Amino acid sequence: MTQSLPEDLRKSSQHLLPETKPSIASGMYDIYPSFRLENGQISSGYESLAENLARHKTIIIDGYDGVFFDDFRLSLEEYFSKNGLKASWISTNSFLKAAEKIDEMISPFLGGDDPLFGKRTTLKLEDFFDIEKLRQTRPDDNSDLNLVIGPGAALAGWKGLLVYIDIPKNEIQYRSRAGSITNLGSDKAFDPKLMYKRFYFVDWIVMNRHKEEIMSSIDILVDGQRPDCPAWMKADVFRKALSDMSRNVFRVRPWFEPGAWGGTWIKDRIAGLNRDVPNYAWSFELIVPENGLLFESSGILLEASFDFLMYQEAKNVLGECHPRFGFEFPIRFDFLDTFDGGNLSIQCHPRPEYTATNFGENFTQEETY
Numbered sequence: 184m185t186q187s188l189p190e191d192l193r194k195s196s197q198h199l200l201p202e203t204k205p206s207i208a209s210g211m212y213d214i215y216p217s218f219r220l221e222n223g224q225i226s227s228g229y230e231s232l233a234e235n236l237a238r239h240k241t242i243i244i245d246g247y248d249g250v251f252f253d254d255f256r257l258s259l260e261e262y263f264s265k266n267g268l269k270a271s272w273i274s275t276n277s278f279l280k281a282a283e284k285i286d287e288m289i290s291p292f293l294g295g296d297d298p299l300f301g302k303r304t305t306l307k308l309e310d311f312f313d314i315e316k317l318r319q320t321r322p323d324d325n326s327d328l329n330l331v332i333g334p335g336a337a338l339a340g341w342k343g344l345l346v347y348i349d350i351p352k353n354e355i356q357y358r359s360r361a362g363s364i365t366n367l368g369s370d371k372a373f374d375p376k377l378m379y380k381r382f383y384f385v386d387w388i389v390m391n392r393h394k395e396e397i398m399s400s401i402d403i404l405v406d407g408q409r410p411d412c413p414a415w416m417k418a419d420v421f422r423k424a425l426s427d428m429s430r431n432v433f434r435v436r437p438w439f440e441p442g443a444w445g446g447t448w449i450k451d452r453i454a455g456l457n458r459d460v461p462n463y464a465w466s467f468e469l470i471v472p473e474n475g476l477l478f479e480s481s482g483i484l485l486e487a488s489f490d491f492l493m494y495q496e497a498k499n500v501l502g503e504c505h506p507r508f509g510f511e512f513p514i515r516f517d518f519l520d521t522f523d524g525g526n527l528s529i530q531c532h533p534r535p536e537y538t539a540t541n542f543g544e545n546f547t548q549e550e551t552y
Contacts, residue, residue: 193361200409214439218433220420248386252274252333279312279313285367346404347397356382399422435469445463475489509545532548
């Protein structure tokens with residue numbers, strides 16, 4: 184089943200990930216490469232998710248910035264109310280520092296007025312909150328269910344079921360282009376290029392550090408890119424799947440974008456892509472941490488960030504290179520299509536020492552064509 188989102192929520196020519204995996208002819212390029220699990224390991228929809236959550240009195244719903252948390256809350260609340268359950272909700276957004284204070288806090292990492300340059304932040308997610316007030320929140324004994332929801336929900340320190348809603352970074356970019364989301368702690372959306380710069384140097388850094396810290400404690404993982412029909416799985420199954428994947432052959436999910444030099448080869452030959460585009464310049468095959476990993480069970484697809492694999496299985500993935508690169512995957516691979524298109528761009532990449540000093544990156548980018 185293919186689901187679409189209104190353009191005011193998601194601005195992209197690329198299709199939203201379908202709920203179930205489409206069939207593909209043998210030998211053809213698969214735009215949804217998935218790691219298969221036993222049947223029944225992945226579920227979809229709010230009813231099955233809410234039914235599981237309702238078995239617990241205290242529920243922590245954490246997740247990545249860019250998730251439509253309000254939609255999740257409304258959909259879960261509909262199930263709870265229908266079943267006569269009184270739910271008490273606390274949103275982490277209520278404990279964020281004022282937007283102007285956050286702007287001041289992150290400004291040293293954003294490179295001033297430069298449209299591209301910045302430096303990876305040293306901040307943590309808790310720095311964005313009035314953390315003491317968040318940790319002073321308590322469940323309501325008079326409610327059937329108590330839920331704290333939003334980015335950083337686990338920082339409240341509650342003991343209960345921990346749900347994590349993940350979202351692919353390409354979908355975050357599509358939502359930012361539509362202005363349907365904001366940067367972490369911002370009170371408004373602004374130019375998508377500036378939003379991406381802040382995502383890259385600030386938001387994704389602090390969100391990933393938080394994800395790494397709580398990963399082993401997550402009970403349920405939710406794929407938040409289809410807000411009307413989320414896919415979800417038990418986190419112990421997910422962690423086992425990551426372990427199996429790290430010892431096997433796998434592909435990440437590629438994503439495709441038009442561009443200035445874009446050509447016709449990809450558009451004419453790869454099935455399943457939206458053909459109503461001027462061209463395709465890129466097929467991002469392995470640009471981590473932005474690509475995701477697809478898991479499939481009983482035909483249902485769930486996508487999770489590549490970061491999860493590295494946080495748990497970096498030694499298996501990198502082997503003898505692990506001491507050098509840690510949790511970061513150092514190889515980037517994509518296809519550039521210029522058939523009947525234009526000329527490629529000219530790029531200049533700095534040496535590793537310059538990259539570390541000026542951008543906070545652990546390694547530089549070198550390209551081979």
